[in-house]
Amino acid sequence: MTIMPKPACACYSDFMRHLLLSLIAISAAFAAEPTTTTAQPYPLDKCVVSDEKLGSMGKPFIFKHEGQEVRLCCQECRKEFDTDPKKFLAKLASKPALPDKPSEAPSAPQGATIIKVLVDCMVCNFCATNIHKSFEKNPAVAYVYVNLKQKTILLTLKPSASVSDDEIRTVVTEAGFTPKEIKRTEGTFEKAKDDLKKGN
Amino acid sequence: MKPTTLIASLLGALSLEAQMVSAPGLGFLRAEYGDTYSYLETGYSFKGFRTLGLSAYSFDTGVGPSFEAEVASVNQLLKRWNGSNDQANVYAGIGLGRGRCGTRSGLAAAATLQADWEDRKWHIMLQEQAIFVPGGSRLASTLHLGWAPWLAEYDEWAPWVYWVIQHDNGLGGGVSHGPQLVLMYRDVLYEFRVMRSSNDYHAEAGLRLLF
Numbered sequence: 001m002t003i004m005p006k007p008a009c010a011c012y013s014d015f016m017r018h019l020l021l022s023l024i025a026i027s028a029a030f031a032a033e034p035t036t037t038t039a040q041p042y043p044l045d046k047c048v049v050s051d052e053k054l055g056s057m058g059k060p061f062i063f064k065h066e067g068q069e070v071r072l073c074c075q076e077c078r079k080e081f082d083t084d085p086k087k088f089l090a091k092l093a094s095k096p097a098l099p100d101k102p103s104e105a106p107s108a109p110q111g112a113t114i115i116k117v118l119v120d121c122m123v124c125n126f127c128a129t130n131i132h133k134s135f136e137k138n139p140a141v142a143y144v145y146v147n148l149k150q151k152t153i154l155l156t157l158k159p160s161a162s163v164s165d166d167e168i169r170t171v172v173t174e175a176g177f178t179p180k181e182i183k184r185t186e187g188t189f190e191k192a193k194d195d196l197k198k199g200n
Numbered sequence: 201m202k203p204t205t206l207i208a209s210l211l212g213a214l215s216l217e218a219q220m221v222s223a224p225g226l227g228f229l230r231a232e233y234g235d236t237y238s239y240l241e242t243g244y245s246f247k248g249f250r251t252l253g254l255s256a257y258s259f260d261t262g263v264g265p266s267f268e269a270e271v272a273s274v275n276q277l278l279k280r281w282n283g284s285n286d287q288a289n290v291y292a293g294i295g296l297g298r299g300r301c302g303t304r305s306g307l308a309a310a311a312t313l314q315a316d317w318e319d320r321k322w323h324i325m326l327q328e329q330a331i332f333v334p335g336g337s338r339l340a341s342t343l344h345l346g347w348a349p350w351l352a353e354y355d356e357w358a359p360w361v362y363w364v365i366q367h368d369n370g371l372g373g374g375v376s377h378g379p380q381l382v383l384m385y386r387d388v389l390y391e392f393r394v395m396r397s398s399n400d401y402h403a404e405a406g407l408r409l410l411f
Contacts, residue, residue: 121282123320125384128354129410130223133387137225146354148320151285174224174247178282197353 040068040092045160047073048088049080054160062139068092112142114192115155115163118181119172122151127177134175138163143189147196151180154196156189224249227411232391234404236260249277255295257331259338265302269333271295271310286319299333306334321348323360339369346382358384364393374398387411 046053047060052073054060061072065085070092072078081088122128128146131153135144140161145154153172157163165182172179185192224247232239236259243253252274260266273295281288291314299308309332316325323346331338343365352358362380378401380393389408394401 120284121287123285123287123318124323125352125354125358125386126223126389126410127287129387130226132354133223133226133410148354149351176224176249176277176280176282 042069042071043092044071047071047077048091049073049077055162065089112156112186112189114185114187114189115157115168116181116183116185116192116196117153117155117168117172117179118183119151119153120178120180122146122148122177124148130175131172131177134171138167138171145189145193145196147193150196150199152196154189154192223410228253229409229411230406232404232406234395235402236262237404239406243273243275249280251275251293254297265336267299267301267331267333267336267338269297269299269308269310269331271297271299271308271331273310275312283319286317288315288317290315299331301333301336304333304335308333316344318346320351322346323348323362341367341369344380346380352384354386356385360384362393364395366395376402 042062044054047057048070050073054071054073057073061075061078063070063078065081066089068089070081070088072081119131122131125148128148132144132146135141135153135155140157140163141155142158142161143154143156146152147154155163155168168182169179224245227244228242230239230241238258239255240257241253241255243251245251252272254270254272256268256270258266258268273293275291275293278290278292280290291312293310293312293314295308295310297308297310299305310330312327312329314325314327316323318324323344325342325344325346327340327342327344329338329340329342344362345364346360346362348358348360350359360382362382363377364380365375365377367375374397376395376397378393378395380391383390387410391404391406391408393404395404396402
């Protein structure tokens with residue numbers, strides 16, 4: 001067997017070859033490290049300025065300050081925060097960190113509400129990626145796990161966050177799939193994952 | 201390569217060669233490189249399964265003039281059937297841009313129609329594609345027949361073995377076919393194939409990223 005290279009234009013061809021090799025290297029890094037954190041996650045379920053429960057004043061006002069995610073009950077509290085950021089950041093420093101971004105981190109919270117979503121027609125990795133990333137973008141979701149064999153998505157939520165069944169159905173439908181069943185149970189995310197892998 | 205070609209390549213997209221995928225809210229990057237063609241595409245899928253992007257494409261069988269195009273495109277998922285364990289899709293795409301064939305250059309136009317069906321074990325995809333540039337055109341029909349030797353999970357390497365058959369009515373002409381290995385891991389897909397045409401072989405490699 002002989003392979004006969006016949007590039008249309010040597011520079012174009014070389015460019016594409018080098019580009020592809022670079023992309024393969026970059027994508028390998030993506031594959032090895034699927035999730036990243038860009039800021040310290042906000043550890044409280046209440047506004048660090050007013051102590052009001054997040055969500056009680058409508059959608060929380062979220063921003064980053066010197067690498068720290070900050071969640072306030074409303075935009076008005078930002079003014080007070082800006083008068084003395086160090087004072088408020090000190091309140092956060094003493095609290096254990098909760099995840100900034102949904103992931104499949106092994107240290108998922110204990111005793112959380114686990115949401116199991118059964119989805120039809122989720123047949124390949126890109127289907128799973130599509131749904132996984134769609135839920136990752138939901139600010140209420142702490143962790144996502146997708147199991148293709150069981151056609152199931154596991155979700156757990158951030159403290160004080162809530163997601164209705166209708167919202168979950170919308171996410172799945174907008175990603176192009178058919179939600180079949182949504183179940184909520186109490187337990188640990190890791191156990192729910194293991195059970196799913198075992199086919200339970 | 202002209203600076204505009206380089207910029208278009210880097211900006212990147214239309215499904216000229218590779219399979220169309222629509223993942224609303226996600227961006228994607230595709231690159232393929234072979235002895236006879238190279239291809240780069242990047243884009244973003246919006247709600248409603250409409251994908252916008254840019255692509256750069258180069259094709260040369262060694263028979264007749266070379267062929268290059270940079271195209272801005274829109275792809276649309278026309279219909280999806282969701283079964284319990286399978287899925288079928290029909291996509292269409294059109295694009296406009298600049299192209300060159302030999303020494304001539306000017307407006308380029310492209311159109312693609314694709315139908316596919318897959319379950320976790322089998323995948324069939326048929327794609328009809330037309331690209332027009334001044335002085336030449338390429339009309340290609342491509343059939344992908346895929347089989348998964350085992351069923352991998354989302355966080356495992358998922359292998360697929362394909363047989364690809366392509367009939368090209370345009371530049372270079374003729375039928376080519378050959379095996380293709382696809383490896384998927386989470387949001388990355390690698391593909392390698394060797395295509396046999398009437399008188400020689402062509403090796404091609406590619407990747408796709410969802411982000």
